[in-house]
Amino acid sequence: MFSGKGMFHFIKISCTTPKVLIFALFFLHPFTSVIAQESNKNILEQPGIIGTIVLGAMILIIATLIAIIRASTYLKKIKETNSLKSPEGLRQQIVNLEADKIAHILEERTRSEKMPQKNIKFPKFLANVKEKAAYALIHIDESSINDYLQQRLTNLGYELSGQELGSNAEVLDKRGLVVSQSQDVSSPIYDDKQRSDYKIVADPALAKIVISYIAASTFWLLFGTFIGLYVGIKFVAPDIESLSFLSFGRLRPVHTNAVFWGWSSLAMIGLGYFVVTRTSNAKIYNVRWAWIALALMNLSVILGTIFLMAGINNGGGEYREYIWPVISLFAIGLFITFLNFYKTVANRKTEDIYISNWYILAGCIWTLVLVTIGYLPFYQEGLGETIIQGYYMHQGVGMWFMTFTLGLVYYFLPSSLNKPIYSYSLGILAFWTQMLFYTLIGTHHFVFSPIPWWLQTVAIVFSIGMFIPVLAGTTNFLLTMRGSFSQIGRSYVLPFMLVGVLFYFIGSTQGSFQAFRFTNFVWHFTDFNVAHSHITMYGIISFFLWGCIYALVPKLIGREPNQLLVGVHFWLSFLGLIVYTFSLMIGGTERGLSWIEGAPFIESVSLMFPYWLWRAIGGTFMFFGHIFFWYNLHLVYRGWRTSTITPKEKRDVELV
Amino acid sequence: MLNLSKNHALLTFTAFIVFFGLSTVIAIFPALDMQNSVQPLSKAVDLSPEERAGLNIYIAEGCVACHTQQVRNIEMDKVWGDRPSLASDYYYSKKRMDVWRQSPSLLGSERTGPDLTNVGKRQPSQDWHLIHLYNPRIVVEQSVMAPYPWLFELKSPSEVEPTDVKVNVPKKFLKNASLVVVAKDEALNLVKYIQSLKQVDPSFAIPDFIPSSGTDAFAETTPDGQALDGKSLYIQNCAACHQPSGEGLAGAFPTLKNSPIVIDEDYDFMVRIIIQGYDARDEYGVMPPLGDQLNDSEIAAIVNYERNSWGNEAARVSTEDVKRIRDFVNALNQ
Structure with a gap:
């Protein structure tokens, strides 16, 4: 029943798209005018630039769409409140009231000292539609309302004999299918969200692990982004202080590594523990390992941060700034995590391995390979290092963060929509193409550099190939959300x-x-x-x-x-x-x-x-x-x- | 029949072996090849111990976050070097630093500050680099580079040893104006490293820059002296020390505004200073020779800009005039 309403929203919104586009162009105005004045018009004919402008416009359009959806919900609420002032609107509200409330309203209406109001003004303390309706029902100057209330009260008094379906069985929600029940809408300024009052019954040891990983990651998020903000401020205020350990060159990698290895990685692994155990219907293989890995990874980020601020880094390659003893702690933690996930999946009670676990297991194993290749010294003299750097920094994002997070999304998106993923096969196509194309394109960070031209060309060509996993993934997620x-x-x-x-x-x-x-x-x-x-x-x-x-x-x-x-x-x-x-x-x-x-x-x-x-x-x-x-x-x-x-x-x- | 979705061992192994195989082909083999096949250019020399110490500071302070060291083979990168960078250029600098730290990532990925491939040629002055490191905004007002005061010591004038390298920092950049700024070894080594960054003549033909996309949009200015923009040449080559305002920096770099040498009717001395360099006055830093970097028409454009800006007024100089003086200087040196 909600999908129909959803479609209506969508049609209404798409009519406003031209306006949104104009807004987007307005926002881009300084950009386009600069190009037009200073360098001929043909930069706007370049496919890469056109593509990027279109993508940028899409961000703005979708931001506007979300804002419109939210605003329209709010407007609907105001409209609903207004409808309470007419007898017809009020009649419809009676159905939401409980019997004792209706009885109370009837009693109030019959009291002689209550003066009926021509134009109802709602007092501020009435938080939700139901209370307002009750208030209006008491005060509205309309005699027919009494009949409706009386009728409803009678209807509510009707009871089934218990024999209608030919059974004496008691009506009971035996399987707990009803998740929650709420008629209380309380916020005055935004639309009330669906609640999930129920609690997942999970192994307390697992819950403790998930919660601890997420707590640690949240700390690194705050720390890492605070440093990031401070480093960003240094671009406009370079003389804000001049302490060696807070200088731009030392803090920049502190920011990137803290949000990489501290925030994103720990949050991913914490959520991964839940997904792996739940989709395998198995207990976590070894609880102690999970704690050891958490300690090792946190230690790695703490030590790494201290070393970087002291000016000790691995050579300045992005995301490879931690020296090898420090990143080894992280790698050992990751290896333990991988084993733990692998053994848990091995103990699964389902025949198939859920798609999330493909991504999560592969993400771990690929990253272990990646870190090993990135840190082994045998081929890294001269520009050998640069080739490895392009490979490492690109795959760090693609094979670890992107792969693992997609695995999480393949579980959490369908589960929070309460429906299955649109296509399992598309997920598998995306998986293999992600591995194939992502791996080959690291060198595109060094186009026009002295790195061999063929490597650069391979990277550029396969960058186009990345459209396949990206489109497969996006389509899959959007079609899951459809309706x-x-x-x-x-x-x-x-x-x-x-x-x-x-x-x-x-x-x-x-x-x-x-x-x-x-x-x-x-x-x-x-x-x-x-x-x-x-x-x-x-x-x-x-x-x-x-x-x-x-x-x-x-x-x-x-x-x-x-x-x-x-x-x-x-x-x-x-x-x-x-x-x-x-x-x-x-x-x-x-x-x-x-x-x-x-x-x-x-x-x-x-x-x-x-x-x-x-x-x-x-x-x-x-x-x-x-x-x-x-x-x-x-x-x-x-x-x-x-x-x-x-x-x-x-x-x-x-x-x- | 391979059933990956039911066999976790096979799935994990396949993902591992395919990824490892691809990585070997796309990363390890090309890297090995680059490491083993590339030889240094015949004229290139290894870094001295001081320069290597400076390179270590360069890495420790994270200079690579903002400074690239690669002249790409496209025309827009011409300002950073005489030729595109070659793999051989990194033979000596990109070596494993020690057991803890790998080969430095010198190529960089962001150019928030200028490319440094050829900075030793473009900006050879030690005085300038030391002042600039102490606080970049002393010499480049709009700079957003971090200051590095911890590479320097503050000493009272009585403590200064004769061997100390003093840095002429203007009073307003010092909290305590009675102290003298002295460069530590770290600063001196870092500057030595920066000064060592010069492109070496490859002594064999290499592919030239790719002209930019062949459209009118990015066409270069003609090498004709009249069409050259003296102001932008001045900004690129001179303003770092003498400042965009032409006023120089008291105690470090002399003013050009109302300078008797600049507005003199006889321009010979001024042109000679640009070609040969100048180090005759103790109160100022050393002016490096620019004759090799700038051609006659470029020097003429700069001289004309300097002689007719900031209130200066003097007769114009032609390319031929510069050529005559250059020939004279060359004859003297022979």
Whole structure:
């Protein structure tokens, strides 16, 4: 019944698309005018540039769509309140009232001192539609209402004899199919989201592991993005302080590595423990291993941070800045994690291995190969190091974060929509093509460099091949969501997932466009790359992880977060990311064009100032979003600490 | 029949072996080939111990985050070097640093600051580099580079040893104006490393820059002296020390505004300083010779810009005039 409503929303929204496009063009105006004035028109005819502009416009369109969906829900609510002032609207509301409430209303209406009102004004303390309806029913000046109320009261009094279906059986929800029941709509300013009051009955040891991994990752998120924000501020205030261990060159890798190995990796693994055990219907193979791995990985990030701030790094290659003894701790932790996942999957009680576990097991094993190849010294003198660097930094994102997170999405997206994934086969196609194409394209980070031309060409050609896994994945996710778009407005999990899917398509496609030789011309070495890496690591990975965490943790603990604050987190992060990436993409393009024109280099530094300032503003939004994320989790976790397991739950746990 | 979705061992092994195979082909073999087949250019020399120590500081401070060291084979990169970078150029610098740290990632991936492939030729002055490291904004007002004061010591004038290298930092950049800034070995080594970054003549023919896309949009200016933009040449080659305002920097680099040498009717001395360099005045840093980097028409364009900017007014100089002086200088040196 909801899908029909959803379609209606969609048609209504698509009519506003031209306006949205105009808005997008307006936003892009400084960008297009610069190109038109300073370098002929034909830059706009370049496929890579056109593609990127289209992708950028899509972000804005979808952001607007989400905002419109939310706004229309709110408007509907106002309309609903207004309808309460007419007798017809009120009549329809009677059905929502319980018998004793109706009896109470009738009693109030008959009391002589209550003055009926011509135009009803609702007092502020009435929080929801039901209370307002009751209030209006008491005060409306319409005698026919009495009859309707009386009629309803009589109807409610009707009782089944218990023999209608020819049975004496008691009507009972024996299998617990009814998940929750709520008629209480309480927020005055936003649409109330679906609640999940039920608690997943999980092995307490597993719950403890998942929750601890997520807690640790949240710490690294706050730490890593605080450093990131501070480093971003240094672009506009380079003399903010001049301490060696806080200098830009030392802190930049602290930021990237903390959010890579601390935040994303730990959150992924924590969620992975849940997905692997649940989809295999098996207990976690070894609980102790999970704790040891958590300790090792945290130790690795702590030591790595200290070493980097002391000026001890592996040679400055991106994401390879931790020296080998430090990354070894992480690698050992990852190896233990892999074994634990593998053994758990081996103990599965289902015949098939669920698609999520393909991605998760492969993500772990590929990353182990990757780290080993990245750190072994035998082929890394001279430009050998550069080839490995291109391979390593690209695969670090593609084979670890992207692969593992997609595995999580293949579980959490269908489960939070309460329906199966659209196509299992598409997921498998995406899996193998991801491995094939992603692996071959690392060198596209060094186009036009002294690395062999054939390697560069292979990388560019297969970058186009990346469209296959990306389209397969995006299509699969969108078709899974099809018919459930109206749920986005009613869920606090799905907006994160939708943004993740959107950026998965946009970020990956844009990455392929960026590998073209012409786009490389304009954008390579500029801040455009920084925007791209935030679209992927933040827009895709972090948004998916937040979606998964909000989907799982409240149910695991049996306590809901504050929905308003989840919304605040979502919008701060989303808007912050848009401001961050758009400012750097526009600034990066201007900078690239300035270089092509041969203007003095320092001009290309000065012209970035406003864009760097906007980047810092966007980054501030994002960081505050993370504080809300932490606070939301904190509120949920507090419920976990105080809750005790009842004897019934204990029995259920033993059955799992 | 392979049934990957039912056999976890087979699935994991397949994923492992295919990925490992692809990695070998796309990364390990090409890397091995690059490592073993590339030889240094015949004129290239290994880094001295001081320069290598400087390279270690360069890596420790994360300079590679903002500075590339690769001149790509496209026309827009021409400003950074005389020729595109070759794999051989990295033979000595990209060696494993020690047992803890691998070969440095010098090529870089972001150009927030200038490319440094040829900075030793473009900007040879030690004085400039030391001041710039102490705080880049002393010499380049718009710079966003991090300051590196911990590579320097502050000493009271009585403590300064005769061997100390003093850095002329303007008073307003010092908290305590009575102290003297002295470069530590770290700073001196780092500058030695930066000065060593020069492209070596390959002594064999190499592919030239790819002209940019062949469209009008990115056409180069003609090498004709009249069409050259003296201002942008000045900004690229001179402004780092003498400043875009032409006012120089008190105690480090002399002003060109109202300078008797610059506005003198006889331009010979000024052109000779540009070609030969200049180190006659103690209160200022050493002016490096630029005769090898700039051709006659470029020097003429710069001289004309300097003689007719910031309130300066003097007669124009032609390319032929510069050529005459250059020939004279060359004859003197022979």
